[in-house]
Amino acid sequence: MSKEYLKEVLKKISICRNFELNVFNAVKKNNIKFPVYLSAGQESISASLATIIKKKKIKPLIFAQHRCHSTYLSFGGNIRKLIYELLGSKKGCAYGMGGSASIQSREINMFGHDGHMGTQAPIAVGACFQSKKPTIVFLGDASAEEDYVLASLGWASTKKLPILFIVEDNNLSILTEKKVRRNWDIHSVAKSFKMKAFNISDNPLEIKKKSKYFFREPILLNINTNRLFWHSGAGIDSDKTFDRYKSLRKIFGAQGNTIHNKAKEKIDILWKKMLERQ
Amino acid sequence: MEKNVRETIKEIIRRHLKLKQGKVFGQCLTAVGWVGGTLPEMYEKDGMVEVSMADVAGGGFAVGAALMNSRPIYVIRYQGFNWYNAPMIVNYACKSKEIWKKPCPVFVRSIAMEGGIGPVAGSSHHSLYYRMPGVKICSPMTPKEYKSIYKKFMREDDVFYVSEHRGSYNNKKELKNVLVKKPDIVLFAISITRFEAIKALNILIKQNIKISLHHILWIKPLKIESKFIKNLKESKYGGLILDDDYENGIAKSIANELNIKSGKPIYTLGLKEKSAGFYPTKDNLPPNKNEIIKKINKIINEKK
Ligand SMILES: Cc1ncc(C[n+]2csc(CCOP(=O)(O)OP(=O)(O)O)c2C)c(N)n1
Numbered sequence: 001m002s003k004e005y006l007k008e009v010l011k012k013i014s015i016c017r018n019f020e021l022n023v024f025n026a027v028k029k030n031n032i033k034f035p036v037y038l039s040a041g042q043e044s045i046s047a048s049l050a051t052i053i054k055k056k057k058i059k060p061l062i063f064a065q066h067r068c069h070s071t072y073l074s075f076g077g078n079i080r081k082l083i084y085e086l087l088g089s090k091k092g093c094a095y096g097m098g099g100s101a102s103i104q105s106r107e108i109n110m111f112g113h114d115g116h117m118g119t120q121a122p123i124a125v126g127a128c129f130q131s132k133k134p135t136i137v138f139l140g141d142a143s144a145e146e147d148y149v150l151a152s153l154g155w156a157s158t159k160k161l162p163i164l165f166i167v168e169d170n171n172l173s174i175l176t177e178k179k180v181r182r183n184w185d186i187h188s189v190a191k192s193f194k195m196k197a198f199n200i201s202d203n204p205l206e207i208k209k210k211s212k213y214f215f216r217e218p219i220l221l222n223i224n225t226n227r228l229f230w231h232s233g234a235g236i237d238s239d240k241t242f243d244r245y246k247s248l249r250k251i252f253g254a255q256g257n258t259i260h261n262k263a264k265e266k267i268d269i270l271w272k273k274m275l276e277r278q
Numbered sequence: 279m280e281k282n283v284r285e286t287i288k289e290i291i292r293r294h295l296k297l298k299q300g301k302v303f304g305q306c307l308t309a310v311g312w313v314g315g316t317l318p319e320m321y322e323k324d325g326m327v328e329v330s331m332a333d334v335a336g337g338g339f340a341v342g343a344a345l346m347n348s349r350p351i352y353v354i355r356y357q358g359f360n361w362y363n364a365p366m367i368v369n370y371a372c373k374s375k376e377i378w379k380k381p382c383p384v385f386v387r388s389i390a391m392e393g394g395i396g397p398v399a400g401s402s403h404h405s406l407y408y409r410m411p412g413v414k415i416c417s418p419m420t421p422k423e424y425k426s427i428y429k430k431f432m433r434e435d436d437v438f439y440v441s442e443h444r445g446s447y448n449n450k451k452e453l454k455n456v457l458v459k460k461p462d463i464v465l466f467a468i469s470i471t472r473f474e475a476i477k478a479l480n481i482l483i484k485q486n487i488k489i490s491l492h493h494i495l496w497i498k499p500l501k502i503e504s505k506f507i508k509n510l511k512e513s514k515y516g517g518l519i520l521d522d523d524y525e526n527g528i529a530k531s532i533a534n535e536l537n538i539k540s541g542k543p544i545y546t547l548g549l550k551e552k553s554a555g556f557y558p559t560k561d562n563l564p565p566n567k568n569e570i571i572k573k574i575n576k577i578i579n580e581k582k
């Protein structure tokens with residue numbers, strides 16, 4: 001049972017990872033000239049959530065922030081439209097206006113982000129309050145510090161909304177570490193707002209364990225993860241960073257490689273074609 | 279019986295909640311006073327939603343509700359609180375249609391008052407929103423005007439910043455433009471200054487000064503009757519914009535626009551360039567009839 005789940009998650013991650021590697025190359029080759037925020041290293045969060053939620057047959061409202069390619073892809077956003085968007089085309093998912101950070105998808109109920117980190121929290125809370133629909137809002141460990149995010153936790157808790165706050169905690173605000181910025185934890189803060197809150201790793205099994213609470217009441221998961229590439233653009237801060245994808249692939253051995261290669265082939269070809277067509 | 283502005287707003291809100299299943303968001307709505315008597319006595323079950331006292335987030339809650347196609351009315355009890363409430367309204371709701379083709383219409387009821395309330399929140403702050411794209415700004419001071427702007431909001435899909443003034447709530451009368459041939463000066467009045475402009479005009483007539491008066495309901499996009507541009511062109515001394523906000527904002531922007539259109543000098547009169555204190559002599563109030571008359575006399579005397 002959990003093997004099936006892990007395989008689904010792995011498949012999703014492999015698509016996201018290969019996508020991000022193509023974006024990385026496109027930036028390096030100057031085919032993309034604006035800031036991109038690569039989610040490589042952090043994919044298992046969205047991949048796990050999307051897999052869990054599909055199983056539950058729920059179609060949530062999704063509010064993400066700048067580092068959101070994996071969220072878009074995991075929940076089923078159209079790949080071509082995202083490539084078009086990154087190439088600045090009108091056919092893009094945000095009509096060529098959204099770049100990398102402000103993408104959206106009507107099909108999967110994913111709303112665009114305005115670039116001010118953390119604004120997605122109050123907006124998601126308002127949307128959830130109005131519609132009472134299951135809602136997921138993605139935050140970074142830094143945007144979680146915004147006063148309006150904290151206020152959003154408070155009101156979501158007061159109104160007992162079916163909302164899931166996901167903090168993708170890569171320990172970094174650009175390059176400033178959490179310990180430099182604060183001496184508190186967002187999961188403890190959420191608890192003092194009388195919400196259920198947990199501090200877990202980005203292991204898909206850990207995420208799944210908490211899914212019994214999803215959308216019954218407001219909850220917050222602070223999920224510790226790792227960013228493989230630069231905050232913005234194509235570069236590597238350290239080659240010693242733990243990579244969840246690699247460790248998951250190992251579990252599946254040869255099958256893991258097959259999953260990876262299949263996704264790689266599909267996505268490499270797609271990128272190549274679309275870049276040539278430009 | 280004829281309704282005043284207060285009763286008109288209250289009725290509009292009652293219908294918005296009852297018939298359109300809309301919502302009103304704001305702070306301290308259901309407490310004593312019901313926002314100057316402009317809200318019907320309804321509660322969260324009816325759609326009147328008390329948000330927490332977190333102003334910045336509150337603006338975001340209203341924006342999120344608007345994304346769900348609910349056309350929320352967001353009440354900001356003092357316009358100065360917009361310094362906190364505005365961020366997500368101007369940066370998200372106002373841009374959403376352009377960037378994502380996803381309209382996000384919020385009806386911002388932003389309320390001005392002044393006199394003895396100190397430096398914090400008084401007067402109008404519509405200039406704060408004015409410089410941003412994707413917002414429509416109006417300042418209704420009469421029952422008919424209020425009804426018309428609400429209807430327009432429900433027909434369209436934009437963010438409306440409705441710059442109200444408590445001083446208008448008792449008003450039942452419609453305010454008419456005054457067009458005199460070859461005037462000395464044409465007045466363009468915004469918000470609460472419209473009432474003082476009428477008083478000033480009546481006094482100036484007796485001094486044989488010829489004044490036309492154009493009431494500005496629509497600030498953005500700016501709506502000025504074309505015959506008043508012609509009138510401005512044939513005026514002796516140009517125009518004067520009156521505002522309940524600081525002059526370095528909407529007033530000077532409109533002055534520039536009218537100057538280009540008419541070739542005439544356009545002057546401005548608004549709040550003074552200082553903070554308001556609580557004590558009457560330290561206050562910062564919008565131009566009253568005497569100040570308007572003084573300014574007009576000064577313009578005329580300087581040119582003579
Ligand atoms: C309101 C606001 N302040 C500052 C910034 C500049 N900024 C952009 S991304 C970023 C760090 C975000 O960190 P986090 O939320 O942890 O997300 P991550 O980049 O780590 O995924 C900062 C400070 C911003 N975009 N918006």
Ligand SMILES: [Mg+2]
Binds near residue numbers: 140170173
């Ligand atoms: Mg971070």
